Amino acid sequence: MEFFKTILIEEAVNIIKEEFKDYKLESEIVDLDDAYDKVLYEDVISKEFVPEFDRSTVDGYAIVAEDSYGSTDTIPTVLEIIGEVKMGDRTELVVSSGKCAYVPTGGMIPKGANAVIMIENTEKMDEKTLLVQKPVRIQENIIKRGEDIKENEVVIERGKKLNPAHIGALASLGISKVQVFKKPKVFIISTGDEIIGIEEKLEFGKIRDINSYSLKAQSKKIGLEVVGNIIVKDDFIQLKEAILDGLEKSDIVLLSGGSSVGERDYTKEAINSLGGKGVLAHGISIKPGKPTLIASAKGKLVIGLPGHPVSAMTVFMAVVEPFIEKLYSLNTIKPxxxxxxxxxxxxxxxxxxxxxxxxxxxxxxxxxxxxxxxxxxxxxxxxxxxxxxxxxxxxxxxxxxxxxxxxx
Amino acid sequence: MEFFKTILIEEAVNIIKEEFKDYKLESEIVDLDDAYDKVLYEDVISKEFVPEFDRSTVDGYAIVAEDSYGSTDTIPTVLEIIGEVKMGDRTELVVSSGKCAYVPTGGMIPKGANAVIMIENTEKMDEKTLLVQKPVRIQENIIKRGEDIKENEVVIERGKKLNPAHIGALASLGISKVQVFKKPKVFIISTGDEIIGIEEKLEFGKIRDINSYSLKAQSKKIGLEVVGNIIVKDDFIQLKEAILDGLEKSDIVLLSGGSSVGERDYTKEAINSLGGKGVLAHGISIKPGKPTLIASAKGKLVIGLPGHPVSAMTVFMAVVEPFIEKLYSLNTIKPxxxxxxxxxxxxxxxxxxxxxxxxxxxxxxxxxxxxxxxxxxxxxxxxxxxxxxxxxxxxxxxxxxxxxxxxx
Known part of the structure; x- marks a missing residue:
């Protein structure tokens, strides 16, 4: 019988990060329609100014701000209305002192104007005459060209999990394809003579294969692609072949069961026989979940999780999750x-x-x-x-x- | 020109909930493997006791608790070891005063025993002799049959969004199929002469179709299935046909743009011409987002969102989201x-x-x-x-x- 030398969770995570520091996720280009909830692979750089010209942030009149100084309800300033800016039109109007032009929200600010007075603070006497009843500051109610985003500025950073606002922002910049991380592939093995499929009849002494299901769901949750799973008996050859198969199909192999102290523990032996560094650590100071095995086989990550379902889930959250987040360079607020x-x-x-x-x-x-x-x-x-x-x-x-x- | 009589967000949500109170989501049976992150349609009832027999929660010896009273390191109680319970085996051993049997964690408690003393608090002298060095209470380290879940007890409630632990629990009960809510279908229409596809060249006066993308992502986020989307010009016939098409294909039609005060506002007219109750409310006291239209056409929900992307997203979160949560009977903690x-x-x-x-x-x-x-x-x-x-x-x-x- 062998006893564990347990290590801290942080050490376990660091061993994995260090051992697999050269492991990089691949990327793929997807349509913007398929990008929601995927993780951005590269900073998105704007090729445009946002907004592309000085715009009004309100419905109102573009004026020379200084004209409005001192204006009140009782002593309004009288301005000549020289025209109207149409939404989405490039205006040729030029405003100068004593003049003004109507601008809708989002409309282009005409040359010469340096502020917009809200429609609520004016009174239109006739088609040509406006009363300004309040002063406005220079630049008030105007958003300058590029104030939101300048050309070549980073719009969304690598590692952001794309939410609906990101998707909208990308659309607004005319970006119809994005480079996102490809999901790393995981293969899941449940070990133990007593483990049966959940659809089989449960006989005394048998235990249903819970871990495959909970680990598959956990894998999906953190952005792994599950490429397969299998139940394996406590048999060295079978286990070794299953791990080999998993290593071929996936980037990460998760085993559960068989990593506890015990006579029938073939996991360690099987992994060590595969080539590569083999077992790197065995036993983590975590409750529930101590009997955990961290290994490198054929250059890939193999983790032996405890057989107990709650322990397996806990170790997954404590050890696998932070490593995957690092692979994704994730920098999104985790709720x-x-x-x-x-x-x-x-x-x-x-x-x-x-x-x-x-x-x-x-x-x-x-x-x-x-x-x-x-x-x-x-x-x-x-x-x-x-x-x-x-x-x-x-x-x-x-x-x-x-x-x-x-x-x- | 018509002005809005704005209503509160809560009123808007209530109008929708009341008008569509008979609208029920359909359900579907899915494999447990596909159930993660779906919403449960019916309470899941256990057909088993969990655990199915009295089990030990530690590695130790099943004893008669009273035997251990007064035991210490220096004055241990001596018990006869009558055998070992194998993990997963139905044991035939019977423990009586003066006797004990080894039980692994999760192992079945033999008849006659009423407590388990942890292995750490014992010393095995030889194959037949155990020293008990600490007292244990009656029922200590034992979990009784059905203590976690009794037969016919609700395991997971309707409306839970299934997380990995739920999936594992279902597997543990041998439940390989679950009844989940089918996603309601949504059709998205962007309106406006100025709207162009995001891959088209942006000319002055044109605006990229942002809303289709952000609304599609928002729809996915809250569990809607997007069945289609289209950009429609400010043309009564085109708009009416697009809405009709949407109503045929989906459960909910979302429009954006065209619901503001203005001459080119055909949305209201088009909806009212379709049969059904038509427009139920127009204008919500929300910033950003006031010009919102809530309607019922051919018995289905039609929502006219503002054209401004941030406003459209905001109204979606304020009005559409709570209605969908209600449809799903969602009772999961929202982070x-x-x-x-x-x-x-x-x-x-x-x-x-x-x-x-x-x-x-x-x-x-x-x-x-x-x-x-x-x-x-x-x-x-x-x-x-x-x-x-x-x-x-x-x-x-x-x-x-x-x-x-x-x-x-």
Whole structure:
């Protein structure tokens, strides 16, 4: 029997990042219509000024600002209306002191004008005569050419997960194709003589293959493409072949089960027999989830997750997720919630403890309640909303404390 | 010229909910593999007890708890080891006072035992002899049959958006097919003589079709299926035909542009000519976004959004999103962030004001800074992380105030 020398989560993540630092995701060009929720591979550079000319931000009259100084309701300034700018037209009008021209919101500011007075602050006496009833500052209600974006300016940065506003911005710049990250491919192996497919009849002593399903969903959630999965018996040859197959088809192989201390643990042996650096670390100070194996086989990442479904999910979140985020250069705000703990919760010494919680929102505040559940079963986890992490040096969380909650 | 009688956002949403209260989404049965991120149509009921028998939550020895009372390191209790429970096996062992049996985590508790003492608190003298060095309480380290889930208990509720833990829980119960909501179909129409496709050459006076793209992405984001989109000139016949086509293909028709006050506004006319209740409301007290039209044509929902891209997106979030959430009976925590405002921001009287913000996280706290941008251009919006809503009765937000931020 062999005992683990456990390492910290941060060390585990760093081992992976360091070992696979040359691993780069590929990119692909997609139509803007298919770009939503994908991650941008390169900074998008504008080829245009936005706006492309000085525009009015209100419906009103383009004037020489100085003309309006001192204007009031009772002592308005009288200006001559020289015309109207049509929306979307390039205007030839020229405004000078004593004159003005109507401009709709978004309309082009005529030459000579340096401000726009809102229509609400004027009174039109007749087709040719406007009363200005309020002063405006120079540049008021005008957006200058390029004020939003200049030519050659970065519009959206690499690593942004494209949301609807990004998609709209790209459309506005006439960008109909974008370069996005290709999804890395993952292959998932469930190991154990006792594991059966979920559609098979459950006999005593058998356990349904939960991990394939939860890990597939987790993989999709963080932007991996699942290229296959298989259940493998505790058999060295079968396991080795499954891993080889997975390495051929994918960039990352995830195993679950078979990484615990035990006689039937072929995982380590199988990985080490494949060529490459083999097992890099075994055992992480995390609860739930200690028996985790990090390896490099044929230059690719292989992670042996615990067989216990909640442990496997937890290690995935703690170790796989940050690595994938790094691959994607992700720089999008990840929605976490700061919530007040409603109860004390002790943690295990010497480990980062993942505590699953329920969230309630009350009067503009979030509250988090630890989900107790002796079993640590996934049915219990599925009723949680998120989790907090109690770090190794902490003794637990106290009622009333504010903690960051990651959503499931 | 006609002026709007504007209504509150809440009124607009209620008009839609009331008018389409009989509108129900269809459901479909999907494989568990395809269920991630879909919304559950019916409560999932367990057909099993979880766990299916009393199990140990630790590696240890099943004992009669009373035997351990008073045990210490120096005065241990001596028990006879009668055997070992194998993981996944139905054990025939019977434990009585003075006896014990080894049980791995998750293993079945033998008859007669009422507690499990952790292996760390014992010392095995030989194959037959165990020293118990600590007392355990009755039921300690045991999870009872059905403690997690009882037969016929609801495991996951209707309206839950299925996350990886839900998927795992369903797999654990042997549920390989789930009934989920079918996506409602949406058809998107951009109107205006000045609108051109984003791949066309931009001439002066033309505007790129931004809204089709941003609205398609928004639709995907909230779980709508986009079945088509088209750009239509300001022509009554063309517009009417496009709406008719949309109504035939989809459940919801979204128009943008053409709903502002103006001579070329055929939208209202076209909708009213189609049969059904026609326009139900015109104009919402929202900034940006006032010129919005809510209608029922041929029994289906038609929404006329403003032509301005940021306004169109805002009205979509304010009005369309809550209706779709209701259709889905959505009861999943929506990730919002409570953030401290870093600046004052005034709002417009008589309107709900949507203020786009940037989010920063510092020392366990979120900070929100309003994105000023005179233009209200979508390029500016695309640099925001989320938005806050200043309600109609508020005068703005103050620096230091904590506000709820919705992520983009």
């Amino acid at each position: 976490t919630i700061f919530a007040q703990m409603t109860e004390n919760f002790p943690s295990s010494a010497g480990k980062d403890t993942y505590v699953f919680v329920n969230i309630k929102k009350e009067e503009g505040k979030y509250y988090a309640t630890p989900k107790f559940g002796k079993s640590g079963m996934i049915t219990n986890l599925s009723k949680a909303d998120g989790y907090i992490v109690i770090k190794i040096h902490e003794e637990g969380v106290n009622k009333g404390e504010i903690r960051e909650v990651y959503l499931l | 919002t962030i409570f953030a401290q405002m870093t600046e004052n921001f005034p709002s417009s009287a008589g309107k709900d004001t949507y203020v786009f913000v940037n989010i920063k996280k510092e020392e366990g706290k979120y900070y929100a800074t309003p994105k000023f941008g005179k233009s209200g251009m979508i390029t500016n919006l695309s640099k925001a992380d989320g938005y806050i809503v200043i309600k109609i009765h508020e005068e703005g937000v103050n620096k230091g105030e904590i506000r709820e931020v919705y992520l983009l």
